[in-house]
Amino acid sequence: MSRPPQARLLHSPPTPDPARSIGILGGGLAGLALAALLGERGHAVTVYERDRAGGKLRRVTVGGLSFDTGPSLLTFPEVWQTFLARLGEMDPLDLRPLPGGLGVHHTPFGAVPLPVPPDHPLHAAWETYRTPLLDLAPHIGTLLTTPPRLGDPAFRRASAALFRAVGGHLTAGSWVRARRLPEALAHAVGTHALNAGLAPRDAPALYALIPALVAGNVARPARGMSQLLDTLTMLGAVRGAQVHEQAEVVRVDPASARLTLSGGEVRRHDLLVSALDPARLAALLGRPVRSPVARRTVSGVALYAALSGPAPLPFTSVLPPADFGTFRAAVRAGALPPDTLALVHADGPRLAVLLTAPATASRLGPDHPWVRAQVQRVERTLGVPGLLASARDVLALPPSHYAPGGHPGGAIYGAALSPWRGGPLHPQPYRLHPRLWQVGTGVHPGGGLPAILGGALMVDALLAERRLAPR
Ligand SMILES: Cc1cc2nc3c(=O)[nH]c(=O)nc-3n(C[C@H](O)[C@H](O)[C@H](O)COP(=O)(O)OP(=O)(O)OC[C@H]3O[C@@H](n4cnc5c(N)ncnc54)[C@H](O)[C@@H]3O)c2cc1C
Structure with a gap:
């Protein structure tokens, strides 16, 4: 990727740190973001990914149409800009504000678009x-x-x-x-x-506060979210970061900064950084893993449908449950809520429906009675009965899809932290051992893209301050 001279001027020079060999576990967006930052400082970075780079963000084809799975919106784009400034790069993403911001929220008391436009009765x-x-x-x-x-x-x-x-x-x-x-x-x-x-x-x-802070500032790359994945991969590659796909780490020894791959090969680095869910890392360290059912977080069933023509819907619709207490009680019990939080994106003939579900790694498919009932509720509320049934093809990604590479229950944002550790005012356990650090969903309150990019920036800065681990 080219580096325009004017962007370079914005860039703080790399710390004169001795170059080290760094192994990053997990090639999701967090691992890839950190790989670019550490590569920029001159370190030799290798990313080990058990499957395909991108983690929850993937490009798939459904009914001949290309869809990006996982994250659909980029909030707080200033974090992305800070990330690029640290690398001295111009923004290649061509971020576009999402039409309609956070979308129309179909509450039991009426429909509310966020942000609320000036001509709406709720604007004041x-x-x-x-x-x-x-x-x-x-x-x-x-x-x-x-x-x-x-x-x-x-x-x-x-x-x-x-x-x-x-x-x-x-x-x-x-x-x-x-x-x-x-x-x-x-x-x-x-x-x-x-x-x-x-x-x-x-x-x-x-x-x-979040709707007020993000409502008018929700974006997505002009060519779709997978452009974020392509860009992070490229930003790392031009800085020498190597990404090994199909390279599952099965054991980690922090004291020697050694990792073992599934084929038995042992790799040694000066420093390891885990960009895995903390439960996955615990297993690799030989520590007991807590119950896979997380009570303070959610997973979801994502349905990607290729329609024959554009759906007559706004870009984003949100259907909250009628009663928050009932929803919470169900999620805490690992049960399916009677009416769940649903997020719908309609983009020409592409329709994406995310039905929030408890993080229990369940295999809920499109024919499961609960999924059918939730889809019917969505279609009834939005006035498009039978829309999904009319689709040319539908791909369903249930909680069990997100579980093998992430939180064991398939939590979308990782397990929520307890209140005394949540929020941006609390130090996170980035440094587990002098030779083992961590980034990613599990250590960042909120766990979405701004939190993982911001966390990668923090870990990069903290490592630079400490001049990394002893050799
Ligand atoms: C349906 C859905 C919708 C979402 N919507 C949004 C949104 O609109 N906005 C937003 O900001 N966020 C959203 N998110 C959250 C966002 O996708 C995540 O925060 C982000 O992708 C997490 O990145 P990560 O790198 O921390 O974790 P992951 O993407 O889970 O990456 C971890 C990687 O580690 C690999 N791995 C696991 N174990 C091993 C091992 N033993 N050895 C090697 N590799 C291993 C996995 O294969 C995976 O690639 C959404 C998530 C989902 C699922």
Whole structure:
């Protein structure tokens, strides 16, 4: 990838660190992002991936159409810009705002588009909700990319802005109630806590702010999310990072920074970084793995349908459950919620439906009665009965699809952290041993793309400060 001279000027020079050999476990987006950053510092990086690079993000063909599976939106694009600035690269992604922002939320109290447009009856209430958070918005990039240290003035300013925005509220539910929002808007806002399997009354207050902070700033690469994968791969490759696919790591010895591959081959590096789910890493370290059922997170059944023509739908529709408490109780019990959180993207003849499900690695297929009932609810609510049945072809990816390479229950964002470790103000366990660090879904609160890119930036900075491990 070319490096325009003007971009180079923005770039802080690589730390004069002695070049080391670094092995990264897992070629998901977190592992690939970190590979590019460490390659930029001159290290010899090798990524070991058990399957195909990209992890949850994949390009598949359904009914002759190309679909990108896994993440569908890039929120907080400033984190991506910070990542590129660290590499001294211009943005090759051509990020486009998603039409309709976070989409139309079909609450039991009426449909609410987020952001709420000026001609909508709820616009004034939306402004009441959003305006006090304007002060926080410029600090989000700092919170997501900077190690939480009060000695750092930028972090101090950002955390002060977060404290001001959250006020004395511990939970998202209490924060929303204090705003006295109309119930339709409160329901739409509260929906965003459910991605972590938490009802607003259990979710940290920060979750209630997210729709305001991201609603007008949701993007996706012009040529689809897989362009992010291609770009990360290329950014690493031009910095010498090698990605070995079909290379499953079966054992890790932190003391010697050795890893064993499934064929028995042993590789030694100066340092290892795990970009795996913490439960997967625990198994490789020979430690006991806790129950695969995570109670504070969710998985999902993703349906990718090739239609004969464009669906008469907005780009994004969100169907929250009618009752957050019932949803939470079901997810905690590992049971299927009676009406689940559903996310629908309609992009010409491509239709993607994500039905949130408990993280139990279940094999829910398109013909399962629960899946059929949820699809019918989606179609009824959106006024398109029989849409999926009319599709030329449908691919269903259930929780069991996400489990082998990620969280054992197939959690979309990894297991949610407990409240005292969640949020951007808490140090994460990046360094497990002087020769073994970790990045990725499992160690970043929220676990989506901004959190994993931000986490890779933090780990890169922390490693550079420590000049890596002893040889
Ligand atoms: C349906 C769905 C929708 C989503 N929507 C969004 C969204 O809109 N926006 C957003 O920001 N995020 C979204 N996410 C979350 C986002 O996809 C993840 O946060 C991100 O992809 C995680 O990247 P990762 O590299 O941490 O983990 P993973 O992608 O899980 O990568 C881990 C990698 O490690 C490999 N691996 C595992 N074990 C071994 C081993 N023993 N040896 C070698 N390799 C191994 C796996 O094969 C995998 O490639 C979504 C996720 C899903 C599933």
